[in-house]
Amino acid sequence: MAQTKTLYIGMNGGNMERTYTEFVFPAFEKANNVKVVVVPGTSTDILAKAQAAKGSAQMHVMVLDDGVMYRAIGMGLCEKLKPSQNLSAVPAVAHMKDDFAVGLSMGLTGLAYNTKYFADKGWAAPTSWGDLADPKYKGKVVVQSMPASSFGLHAFLMFNRLKGGTEKNVEPAFKAWPTTIGPNVVEYIPNSSKVVEMMQAGDAALFPYTLTQVELMKSKGIPMEFAAPKEGAGVLLTAQCVLSNNPDAALAQKLAEYLISPEAQTAAMENGSYNPVTPKATLKGKAADEQDRMNNMLKSAVTFDWDVINAERPEWSKRWNRTVER
Structure with missing residues (x-):
């Protein structure tokens, strides 16, 4: 019997690791006599690991938020994906930089x-990014720190657009945030795991978050709902790439192709609420309803200029720490 090979994939721990390990990887492992092992971490953690091993990759595939993935591609950490039927079925919005990466799941911020707090107060659901600045939410808004998080960054960029700015000009948001949204923020948190804890303590009523996370929390009985602001929700792709100079490139390419197959995408959606990037996923019941809702929101969703963002983000982060979170 041939010895089982091991492929290492960097991705978020928690729900993503559980969903993929239990429901997505097994079919690939069986078909290819391979074990797929998750290296868990945030996008920035995984990127740091890949960067440290550049030239002799320890991981085979990595899954990162889209903004971080653009940085990884720019650093030469990804090899081009091989053409395939599964890759060509993915819509253009989920192809990144000449197919050096491709979306794995489609998210919206x-x-x-x-919902419990809003009902108790008799408040209507929020409808605009500008609602983060409504004085009635004073001390009840939670925002993930912009330097560390896509959720916080998306909120900042959408508020900036509301104030007349663009990715190339974030002056309007930096000028307005400290006196509008700032007084409403009870805490800037490093990652989303603290949101539910703060909700249950009665400290968090409104916060930038993703549709995927909301659906996951609702399935656990957390009183939470998602609102797509009228200015548009922000597209947040979770993307995958095959690491360049990895120890088993052919099998790594095969895994990446499998992960965007209808079979894998359906399993990830039905068991973990990871909205598929392929239109060929066959969804039923609740998963199909969730996907229909996502598709409707995508019609008015906003994409961001990551080339500009990644060039400016270190400077934005310093300024954010100095003027917003001080």
Whole structure:
């Protein structure tokens, strides 16, 4: 019997690791006599690991938020994906930089709110990114720190657009945030795991969050709902790439192709609420309803200029720490 090979994939721990390990990888492992092992971490953690091993990759595939993936491609950490039927079925919005990476799941950042708290106060659901600045939410808004998080960054960029800015000009948001949204923020948090804890303590009523996370929390009985702001929710792709100079490139390419197959994408959606990038996923029941909702929101969703963002983000982060989170 041939010895089982091991492929290492960097991705978020928690729900993503559980979903993929239990429901997505097994079919690939069986078909290819291989074991797929998750190296868990945030996008920035995984990128740092890949960067440290550049030239002799320890991981085979990595899964990162789209903004971080653009940085990885720019650093030469990804090899071009091989053409395939599964790759060509993915719509253009999910192809990144000449196919050095491709979307794995489609996400949207909008506003999430504590339905119990809103009901107790008799408040209507939020409808605009500008609602983060409504004085009635004073001390009840939670925002993930912009330097560390796509959720916080999306909120900042959408508020900036509301104030007349663009990715090339973020002056309007930096000028307005400290006196509008700032007084409403009870805490800037490093990652999303603290949101539910703060909700349950009655400290969080409104916060930038993703549709995927909201659906996951609702399935656990957390009183939360997602609102797509009228200005548009922000597109947040979770993307995958095959690492360049990895120890088993052919098998790594095969895994990456499998992960965007209808079979894998359906399993990830039905068991973990990871909205598929392929239109060929066959969804039923609740998963199909969730996907229909996502597709409707995508019609008015906003994409961002990551080339500009990644060039400017270190400077934005310094300024954010100095003027917003001080």
